[in-house]
Amino acid sequence: MSDSPVPGFRNPDAFEVLPNARLSPTARDVFDVLQARQESCGVVRIRQTDVAKRLDISQAAVSRAIGQLKDKGLLDGRHRQGSVLIHPLFAAYESLPHMLNHLGDPETFVWPLNFPTGDIRPPRASDARTDTGFDPNPDPDGGEDAPAPEARPALRLAG
Template identity: 60%
Template sequence: MSDVALVRNPDMFERLPDAGLGKTARDVFDILQARQEPAGLVRITQKELAQRLGITVPSVSRAIGDLKDRGLVHPRTVHGKVQIHPLFAAYESAAHMVNHLKDQSTHLWPLNFPGKTVPLPAGTDPRSGTSFDPDPDGGEDAPLPEALPTLRLAG
């Protein structure tokens, strides 16, 4: 999990209610969102999720199945690792998000919201263009983050 404030695509999060997630699936997705590394990788087991939510592992497994069915997480997960869909993942910066989505090696699997058309980014390639402008000032360099103070252990 990163200590950096992460950026998300607001256009896609406005569409999240269209997924029709049940309470448990939404709770699991919320934890995955909170625990993700930049670009959507989450290192957490179903047992940890179950303990965190106070529910059984089979309930978590069903919730993750729902998230997979809707495309919010990658259909193939490795034990202890879940990948959030790149359009719903968080990134270190808006530029990082756009570059990741434009990269032809980024795998965008389908979103399957029941009874709803999920508008992916405009254009023939789902990696190109959204109404979200990550660089409204036209390319001006972003300021460097302030250096964090050096911490010493007392004792």
């Protein structure tokens, strides 16, 4: 293991559009494993056999899932054997300033995503979601179930 701090800051706006990628369940599971194992700035050093063992699936299934992630642009296909690079907007960073510095660096390659994303950008420094793990708009009733309606609507048979 490296001595660098564990990356914990992620761009919240990026993960709101991730369902638009329409990943297969296996590809989403593989992406989750890669997210959990990444170093700062999105570098992941893990073999496909390790991912397959972790998810209890075949290595061929992992290979197909990684191919789908590369096709969607979530992983860089130009990285060396034994490691992958997560797209900079989906990578984890040590902090918001670290993310902004990395994305602002002219050496950072930000490749296009191949699914509808709207306008993903790094969060503003004033974003209420940064530096916390809490929802800025908590559930007003504390998570209690909504009351059941008093009268059920009448049902009719079609035809």
